[in-house]
Amino acid sequence: MGNLLVYEALGERFRTRHPDLAGRLQVPHSHPLHLSVPLTGGQSVVLAQLRFAKPHDYTPVWAIAGPKISEPPRIWYSTTGMDVLVDALHARAVAELERDEEQTPWKWDEPAAGEIVALADDLAARGADVLVAVAQNRCRAVEAERGAKAEYFERDQGDFVVVQGLGCLVRVSRKPLSGWSASVRADGGGVWQRLDLGDLLFGEPSVVPGVESDHVDRATLAGLVADLARLSRVPTAEDRALGRDGLPAHRSQAVLIESAARELARMGFADVVTDVTCSRLESKTFHIEWWNRSKSMGLGDVQRLYGAAAVEGRRLLVLSDSSATKPACTFADQAKAFVFTVDPEGRRLHSCNDLAREVVLDESSWSPARGLLDGLLR
Secondary structure, eight states, rough: OOOHHHHHHHHHHHHHHHHHGGOOBBBOOOSSEEEEEEOOTOOOOEEEOOOOOTTTTSSEHHHHHEEEEESSOEEETTOOOOOHHHHHHHHHHHHHTTTOOOOGGGTTTSSOHHHHHHHHHHHHTTTTTEEESSSOEEEEEESSSSSSEEEEGGGOOOOEEEEEOOSSSEEEETTTEEEEEEEETTTTTOOOOOEHHHHHHHHHOOOSBBBOOGGGGGHHHHHHHHHHHOOOOOOOHHHHHHHHHHHOOGGGHHHHHHHHHHHHHTTTTTEEEEEESSEEEEEEEEHHHHOSSSSSHHHHHHHHHHHHHTTTTTTTEEEESSOOOOHHHHHHHHHTTEEEEOOOTTOOOOEOOOHHHSSSOOEEEEEOOOOSSSSTTT
16 A cells, blocks of 8 residues: 555656646556556556566666667666656656657656766767766666666766777766776676776876866767777777886786786876886886785875875875775875775785775676566566
8 A cells, every 4th residue: 555655646746747748647556556658559658666586686676667678677766756757757758759869868867967968968969879877866777697687886986978889888987086087898898998088188198097077078078989989999098008118028926016017007007117127116106105014004104105205296006915994095085195905816906095996997797788678567
């Protein structure tokens, strides 16, 4: 009965906000409960709460689906407000009835316009195939190894768009601390590789991942990404760094140092290289410290390292064998310093502070789900 009352309240809200389709709306009292806007030919656009099939059935979401079974449902958090849900349902239904393109921001599954929605619109206008745009609504239906699932994108991943390129995916993100960044991944999987936006946008190679938001013109960025999506091979920051600096060949005694250099180059730290003996890392931009003590870095430790970097007129980059305390990480963010922990076995870098977390490349291999409508409602 409680669920039925929710759907009835949604129906009333729909009729109040959208009187043009109030006469079409149906709120059946039989299971599965849902709101339906009938179209022509026996088809409908539906709003309902659902769970994905096992083993991904742990989180209920609101979904707007139909009329095409081949299209994935548009999903929203279970706590999404009624106004957003009924407005999204209305926008989808109007687009189908008028046989026109769904209006922004609803076609991106977003409740309001913003920088990412505007970028997605600009890219679409240039002919780019935008797969997803994520900003305020952080959940999407994605393909999984077994069926499909709801993916929840954490805030530290920033707001982003993903564009289908020629044999690759191009991802452009905007994050609060590090600004705009871009990365590319082959269609067949593998790891994400950072692009050097500074070099691509301004002809000035970046030495730090990300370009400050105020320095980027959205139209110029959209034009660049649309052009990159047409390339058979997109040049990465690592390509440029390796070609310019010529990282030394593998040497068994310096595996950890060299691996760290390659990981940093892959993220976009373009001028961090090994010295000729592969015994340490060098950079004109960063004062690099390797914290190889067993105890965690404290606030005083990071402040001291920052002071040493400031004397040299450089930014601080710390690679640590151990973690850092919360006050230390907070200070590092304020000082625009990057703090990473080093995995000695896998030789991977993991973020400690928020700024470092923003530039670590996403290792997931998700893709938007397709063909999920059939059998979802229950």
